[in-house]
Amino acid sequence: MKVTIDNVQVEVEDGTTILQAARKIGGKLVPPAMCYYSKLKGSGGKCRTCLVKVAQSSAKDPRPMPKLVASCSTPVQDGMVVQNLTSPEVIEARKGVVEFLLLNHPLDCPVCDQAGECDLQDLSFGYGMDETATEEDRREFPVIDIGENIKLHMNRCILCYRCVYTAGQLTDKRLHGVMYRGDVSEISTFIGNAVTNEFSGNVIDVCPVGALTDKTFRFKSRVWFLKPMNAHRECSKCAGKTAVWMFGNEIYRVTGRKDEFGEVEEFICNECRFEKKDVNDWIIEGPRHITRQSVISANHYEESKKQSVINPIEGTMEIQE
């Protein structure tokens, strides 16, 4: 099946969604996603950030779709023409979506541990406005502990349901879900039950905002002061392939390895995440690549494949691969 997204053509299998097709192309034209997580079944369709315009439904039916569609849950059709960044309508809609997501999201980025690697921060920086149209107070909840090592700031939650799917799919016994409806809905462990499953820590990684954070890393440092390194260890429960965030020779926190779309490559167990904070526990492979756009790249330098050399005959500078 041939799909055209922002004038780039790509061949995909039947049944793929527009978002997956865009991710296959990669780069800037991939719509942002706050709730969709390719590793979690049933996720997506909630946050509406991935809205795109379908300018041509298929080769057979060249009419455009009447409304913007959520690219994470719309399957492609042969000959479909999709507009993401090339459509001003989409940019405008996304601006509105950001405003809605921020309606109840507090402005506590200076305090929040997620700041610097937060999807909502990136999204509002990319598409949002710098002021709000509402005067109402944001909803407020007390900060609670979910289990021993996870802190829940319900204030910051955008109700993407990723953590609920993680708890339901990754672990055999779900003790964690969403209570109530609409404006008052909140993430909760059922009747105060702690999440004790060995993989429960992954809800921290899937959370696009700072609602679920690591208690062992709470207020320890800011992510841009740390250096993410690929590391692995022998683990009986998970693959043991993680990213350790180091400050000097100390490990401040352990997370899964996130790919360019902010999704972890492999889920890791709680033992790796919360208990192994000693350098000797890990075999460090090397620094992880950080994109230039990220604040984490500040003061982190990567060896460039290009190098400048002085040509001795001409006396000029040249760049060599």
Add this chain to the structure above:
Amino acid sequence: MKNLTNRSKIVSNKKMSFRERIYFPAILGGMRITFGHLFRRKTTVQYPEVTREFSDIYRGKHVLKRDDEGRERCTACGLCAVACPAEAITMVSAERKPGEEHLYREEKYAIVYEINMLRCIFCGDCEEACPKEAIFLTPEIVKSEYQRDRFIYGKDVLVEPADPAKRVDVSKRQTAKVLEFKKDKRYKHNK
């Protein structure tokens, strides 16, 4: 070989003439310049008896502000440190305990906040990056010291006194637009 710069000079070792060899005209020329300066307007002042006029927004020693209730504003977000081009700022954050609400404004605060004044270039980027109006530069000069380690200023030097009479006034450093924004009660942090 092509020159890498256009400022290079070719050094010659040519023989001096008689006039150059007796040096006397050259000495006189030098003296004229030296004594000429004696009668010019002085470019120095007798500090500390005399001080120069400072701009209202002179960028000198930093201050960590407290809010109206005397609580520290800094929440150790680290934006000043990441904005600092000289990497002069370091900090360690801590969680506020119950009962410390009168000391720190937010649930997180800086337990250690250090500025290395030897590294600092007084650019004011920290002031600009601060989302909490916590750090400001003041017209106070950083004093000279004999030991290098005394230039690392901690919270004991940087945080302004809690006594309202001894507070550092930074209102001149804020534009009219900022002061106007702070009056807008629609925003929770202005309440």
